[in-house]
Amino acid sequence: MARMINNVKNAQKNKLNRKKRSYGNAPQHYDMIVFSHLRWQYVYHRPQHIISRMAKKLKVLFIEEPVPYDENKKSGNLIIVDEILHVLQPNVRDIQSIATIIPNYVNNNTVSFGWFYSAAFCPLLEHINFENIIYDCIDELSLLKDASAQLVHQEKYLMAQANIVFTGGKSLYESKKQLHKNVHCFPNSVDEFHFSKALNGIAIPDDIAAVKSPIVGYYGVIDERIDLPLLHEVAKRMPDVSFVMIGPLAKIEEADLPKESNIHYLGMKFYNELPNYLKAFDIAMMPFALKDATKYSSPTKTLEYMAAAKPIISTKIKDVVRDYSICVSLIDTADDFCEAISFLLEKRDRLSMEMEYYKILxxxxxxxxxxxxxxxxKAYAK
Structure with missing residues (x-):
């Protein structure tokens, strides 16, 4: 990796404005190709945090899952995040077909690093020569709704090829260390400076400012991992409390969402807006369903809520219980949830809570x- 850093250190000048364009330039040399099921311009999550930092030293091409195929369009759209970080949205039929368009964008026959966020991309290993393969496992994707039946076998193959495996939480680490000799646990982290802006004089956006307080809020993807029946029951029992859900829907329909006058769905917000919305929360919540899809979850938002000094209520996700039970209100039932809300609104020991947050952060x-x-x-790379 040190050799690669030296090769590209002069490429960090003259940052370009972010723009989106159809492919039109000549293929380029990349030091790292990243494959991700999470899109760069979707919810800002671990891949963006990690890869944007890697791209300070290596020239990176971040490849997303294919967009809907259209024969009349170009092979893909290239987003120039900055001079040495590019995002490719392939316009092909399936993941394996990405191999056919790689020469349109990449001019080196051997790429120093292949970085995978999903094993679904592993068929591309037959077509691209990587000196080093890294698997950053951030979830047990095979357990999510509509997951491919092949994903378990694809992950076994990817781990057999990988030089290094990272995991985004302790539960994932305990699972993957049985399958690979070089697994390292790097739990999801936080940009404390960004989220602590909620403690300052920033403006509260109009759509949430119009919501009656007190506000119990959530932001993130709204999908099958959210315990919607739990949210619905608590909202019915506490009509004087507003429940705000911020984020895009995934794998569920709007018709699946509980509807009460005190439940507010504000849609997806940009990463730089989240502190403004978080400022309006009286309590932050993580109402995740306890099921296979959340068995290995390590919610990034836990630390983000802490950085904004918000009291937190969470269902008993394993990694949350293990790491944060001293300062997060853990609940099982709607009764527990209602009691936690009442307690935090009336009797919370804010100083003690913030001291625990400080230690963790x-x-x-x-x-x-x-x-x-x-x-x-650097220790393991070829």
Whole structure:
């Protein structure tokens, strides 16, 4: 990796404005190709935090899952995030077909690093020569709704090829360390400076400012992992409390959402807007259903809520219980949820809570996580 850093260190000048364009330039040399099921311009999550930091030293092509196929369009759209970080949205039929368009964008026959966020991309290993293969496992994707039946076998193949496996939480680490000899646990982290803006004089957006307080809020993807019946029951029992859900829908329909006058769905917001919305929360919640899809979850938003000094109520996700039970209100039932809301609104010990948050936040940051990952890569890379 040190050799690659030296090769591209002069490529960090003259940052370009972000823009989206159809492919039209000549293929380029990339030091790292990243394959992700999460889209760069979707919810800002671990891939964006980690890869944007890796791209300070390596030229990176971030490849998303294919967009809907259209014979009349170009092979893909290239988003120029900056001079050495590009995002490719392939316009092909399926993941394997990405191999046919790679020469349109990449001019080196051997790429130093292949970085995978999903094993569904593993068929591309037959077509692209990587010196090093890294698997950053951030969820047990095979357990999610509509997951491919092949995904378990694809992950076994990817792990057999990988030089390094990272995991986004302790439960995932305990699972994957049985399957690979070089697994490293790097739990999801936080940009504390960004989310602590909620403590300052930033403006509260109009759509949430119009919501009656107190507000119990959530932001993130709204999908099958949210315990919607639990949310519905609590909202019915506490009509004087507003429940705000911020984020896009995934794998569920609007008709699946509970409808009450005190439940407000504000849609997806940009990452830079989240502190403004978080400022309006009186309590932050993580109402995840306890099921296979959340068995290995390590919610990034836990630390983000802490950075904004918000009291937190969560269902008993394993990694949340293990790491944050001292300062997060853990609940099982609607009764528990209602009691926790009442307690936090009336009797919470804010100073004690913030002291515990401070201790936790001192131990983590995305900068530190990316740096430690780099050290691991340097130790094992060819």
């Amino acid at each position: 001192q131990e983590t940051s995305w900068d530190a996580t990316a740096y430690k990952m780099e050290l691991v890569i």
